[in-house]
Amino acid sequence: MNIQYMPAKCIMKSFYCQYPPGLDKEVEVTPQTEAERTVYVVGRPSTGRYIKLGQTEYQVLQLLGGRTLAEISAGYGQQYGGNLSLTTLIKFLSKLNQLNLLAGEGESAQKSTQSLSRHAYFRLRLFDPDPLFSRIVPKLRWIWTTGFVVVTAFLMLIAVLVALGNSPEIASHSTRLISEHYWLILFAGLLVVFSHEFAHGLTCKAFGGRATEVGVLLIYYFIPALYCNVSGLHAIPQRSRRLWVIAAGVYWQLLVGTISLLAWFLLEPYTLFADTALLFCLGSLLNIAFNANPLIKLDGYYFLTQLLYLPNLMEKSRTSWRGLLRRLSFGGGDPVRLPPKQRLAYFIFGPLSLGYTIVFLSAILLYLHEYFVDNLYAAGFGGTGIVAAVLMRQQISKGAEAISTALFKRDTKTAPPTEPDAPAKVQPLKPAPQSGEKLATPPKWKRRVFFAVLALIVVTILLTPWDATVPGYGTLTPLNEKEAIITAPEGGIATILVKPGDAVESGKELARLHNPDLNSDLIALRADIVKTETEYERLLGDIKVKQQDTERAAVQLNETSRLDRELREEQQRILSRRLGGQQKEVDYPAALAVLQSDIDLKKSRLDEAETQLNRSRQLFRENLIPKSDLEGAEAKVTALRHEVDAARERLQSALVEHRRQVERSGGNVRVNQTELQAAQSAVAKTTTELESTRKLLETLRQKEQVLFAKQNSVLLTAPRNGVIFGEKLLELNGKYLEKGAELCRIADPSQLRVRIQVPEREIGDVKEGAPVRLKTRAWPDRIFEGRVEKIGGEAEPDENKQMTYRVELIVDNKDGALKPGMTAFARITFGRRAIGWILWHKVKQALRPELWLF
Incomplete structure (x- = not known):
């Protein structure tokens, strides 16, 4: 509904009415009693604009028609004894002209139709x-x-x-x-x-x-x-x-x-x-x-x-508050005198209406701002600003006008129009039409044709064939949902890695189960394994060192034994030479043979020197040589004898030393044998410890493998390709699952099942194998085809205690467009009937039995 009043405050407008001014012939005046006083409602029905006048304004209104402004002002003073200035008269006529009540072109009527845009x-x-x-x-x-x-x-x-x-x-x-x-x-x-x-x-x-x-x-x-x-x-x-x-x-x-x-x-x-x-x-x-x-x-x-x-309560109350605030802020100006009732109404209504407007617009802007920012990001702030500017353009315009007026102090004055000399006849007022007046009506044949065409359209619609259907909502589930049930082999706190409706491949991780006891055992076992591995590595290092010691002792023993054998062989040769009495076929060892050769050489020289000495003595006796030659030969023999003795002493010393070497070599062999035996014993002992540690490590690792196997069994993976099912799967996240508890299911969604609940009043229309049309919110432009697979044999009460029957529908999903868990709306077709028959059938189903069963 829209009701328009004349605003209380009007600015002067340029005249577009005829002159002298007079009321338009369509203007109606209706007297009314309001608060024990008479007011006059003046309006033009064709424009829907009205103004409420008091007694004084109505008196001025009666003076319009064929009179100039000066004549109207003077006539008012003559008839009613008051003073009507031209300025006041022009403002009053401007109000009337603004409402298009004066005769002539007037203000554009279209302008009035846009007034609401300002609010x-x-x-x-x-x-x-x-x-x-x-x-x-x-x-x-x-x-x-x-x-x-x-x-x-x-x-x-x-x-x-x-x-x-x-x-x-x-x-x-x-x-x-x-x-x-x-x-x-x-x-x-x-x-x-x-x-x-x-x-x-x-x-x-x-x-x-x-x-x-x-x-x-x-x-x-x-x-x-x-x-x-x-x-x-x-x-x-x-x-x-x-x-x-x-x-x-x-x-x-x-x-x-x-x-x-x-x-x-x-x-x-x-x-x-x-x-x-x-x-x-x-x-x-x-x-x-x-x-x-x-x-x-x-x-x-x-x-x-x-x-x-x-x-105009809203505009006047806000104007009253603006005037009050202006007087309190800047002073000056006298308040408009208003009756107490009116002043109280303005005082209460102004803040309430303004506060409601602010809250309502703020809520709208906040909602739009969130929407714009979520979809346009930073540009959303600009969108919010544009909407705010559009919604509050009146306030922005008034603020700009007030600032402009305050800055430039612009005044607008309108001079009264020039009065022509031509007289004009007063235009009488037209009374309001009575409700009992007869208005022109169209011919009867037009109404008959209209109703006949309307009836024909209705009958045509009722006889038009249409698919009679039974509707129902349901949720898409896979046809083979009960295949591949995934259960928890060990208890633990679940960490879900997938959600219902996800497509998974074989081997994909579905969930992990966290078992605190298993983890504690595994941590302790890993510590033991690390300790045992450290010990095993130490023993491996020890046995390598000891094996090296054994090898070194064996090498030393072999070397000592070889040297001992050589020395004993040489000793045996020495003994054999001594027992053989300087037998030439038995030689000393090389080192002693050198000494023996030196003795033999010196002895040969000695023998030669003695022979020469004997010859020299013979010659000396024969005085063939001087004595000095004899003495020289004797000295030479003496020296050679000393050399032979010294060589023999060296040989004896070498023999003694050789004997000692033989004795020391035997001792060294025995020592090396002892060291080799000790090293071999250490290697054997370390080998025993290493074997024990290895067996312990193998045992611990086997136990670790068992715990790892348990841990890996707690990591649940998909056994096959398919789609995850389980309405409560996400609810299990972070909860403890008992051993053997069902986690989820996996099935192939190439064929989907829809279970809908059909009320008992409509179950008679449903037949197995009946075609089904199905739509989903995800694919509003596609219609999926299916069929009725099964009709439940027992009634089930729904959440509203209404008896229903479960009907299972099969829908092909070869392209994978439909996803399990989607909400679907299905229509089961039970024949093609006239629309009128379908409506009547639905009416019979809708009526309570007690209304038509007598």
């Missing part, structure tokens, strides 16, 4: 509904009677009692519909709101007013609504009827909600008709709280302004 509204006019309402109201006159109000109020009371008595069931069904079909509720609410606007217009027409405009309205530029301009209600004298015009929309919504709730109560739950009735009930009632809010320019606001006799 964060945008509207688009569609058509003038007055001719339509003129034809409808006479046929629906019984609606605006006391009896109708009493009956509908009684129905509303019954609906309230029914709702209180069945509140748990209503709450359950409402929660389900809101969560599953929120957009349908919003759509139903929009339909009811559209009819709500017609309720305003029809009521206004029934009480003598006019509705001049129907169009589309965007509240805050994004909330869609339909509006009906019922500014003509100002022409209705009775305030109670004006209030009824404003309240008609909300009353209509209450009536729609009442009828829908009672219809839902009569219908079988969980049927198409029952859900539709509840959808319209929710759509009707949920919108009332928003529409009846007096802090936004909807029904609640206009009802409050009429109730308090305070038109």
Whole structure:
């Protein structure tokens, strides 16, 4: 609904009316009693713009028509004894011209249709509904009677009692519909709101007013609504009827909600008709709280302004607060004198409406800001700024205008127009039309053709063939889900690595189980293994050293034994030579043979010297040589004898030393034999220790392998390719699993199963093998085909205690588009029937049995 008032403060406008000024011939004047005083509502129904005048302003209005401005000013003083200045008269005429009430071109009527844009509204006019309402109201006159109000109020009371008595069931069904079909509720609410606007217009027409405009309205530029301009209600004298015009929309919504709730109560739950009735009930009632809010320019606001006799309450209250703040901040200026009731209303309503607007716009901007930033990142701040500038462009414009005025001190003056000399005739006022006046109606044959065409369209639609189906929601699961059950072989705390619906390949890790006891044993065992390995490495090093010592002792023993053998052989040869009495065939060893050769050489020389000495003696005796030669020969023999003796002593010493070497060699052989035996004993002992350590290490490693095997068995892997299943898989993350507990399942999703619950009233339409069409949210543009595989033999109660039967559907998924776990909506086709037959069949199924079984 849209009601327009004349603003209290107007600036001067340039005249586009005829001169001398006069009222347009379409202007209507309606006197009304308001707060024990008479006011006059002046308006032009074709534009839907009205102004409320007091007695003084109405007196000036009566002077218009064929008079110049000076004549009007003078005439007012003559007739009413007051002083009417030209400036005041021009301002008053500017108001009238702004509302397009003066005769002539006037202000553009289109301008009025854009006024709402200044208040964060945008509207688009569609058509003038007055001719339509003129034809409808006479046929629906019984609606605006006391009896109708009493009956509908009684129905509303019954609906309230029914709702209180069945509140748990209503709450359950409402929660389900809101969560599953929120957009349908919003759509139903929009339909009811559209009819709500017609309720305003029809009521206004029934009480003598006019509705001049129907169009589309965007509240805050994004909330869609339909509006009906019922500014003509100002022409209705009775305030109670004006209030009824404003309240008609909300009353209509209450009536729609009442009828829908009672219809839902009569219908079988969980049927198409029952859900539709509840959808319209929710759509009707949920919108009332928003529409009846007096802090936004909807029904609640206009009802409050009429109730308090305070038109333009929002603008005037905010203007009053701005003036108060201006006086408190800058001083100067006298406050406007207002009645206490009006001043109190402005004082309370101004902050409330402003605060609500700020909170509402802030919530919108915050939501849009989060959306923009999540999708546009840094550019989202710019998007938020643009939306904020659009929503608050009026405030920004006023602020800029105020700053400009303060900086440049610009004043605008308008000179009064030049008065022509030509006289003009006063234009009389046109009274408002009565509600009983007959309006032109179209010929009867046109109406008959219209209804005939409409009936033909309805019959054609009802006879059109259509697939009769049974709908249902279900979850996609694999056909062979029970294959390859994965269980936990050991207990432990689970770390889940996959989630339901993931496609995995054979060998992929699925989960790890953390066993604190197993880990403690493994840590202790690893410490023992490290210690044993260290000992084993030490023994390996020791045995290598000892083996080297053994080898070295063996080499030394061999060398000593060889030397001992050689020495003993030489000793044996020496003994054999001695026992043989200087036998030539037995030689000394090489070292002794040298000494023996030296003795033999010296002895040969001695023998030769002795022979020479004997010859010298013979010759000396014969005095053939001098004595000196003899003495020389004797000295030489003596020297050679000494040399032979010395050589023999050296040989004897060598023999003694050789004997000693033989004795020492035997001792060394015995020592080396002892060392070799000791080294061999050490090697044998170390080898025994090494073998024991090796066996211990093997035992520990075998135990480690066992623990590793247990640990590897705790690491669960996929045994085959497939998809993970298990609704509670993620809930197991971080929890302790007992040995043998089931973790998840793996299956091939090439064929999927959908289990849906079909109500018992529709199970008769379902047959095995029936074709199935299926859609998912993930693929809204694709329709998947399937068939009914199995129908459950036993009824199962659902969460609402309604008996249902489980129906299993098979759907091919060769391309892998469908994923297990997706929610699917399926329609089971049970034949092709006329739409009328399908509707009648659904109606019979929807009715409670007790309503038609007698």
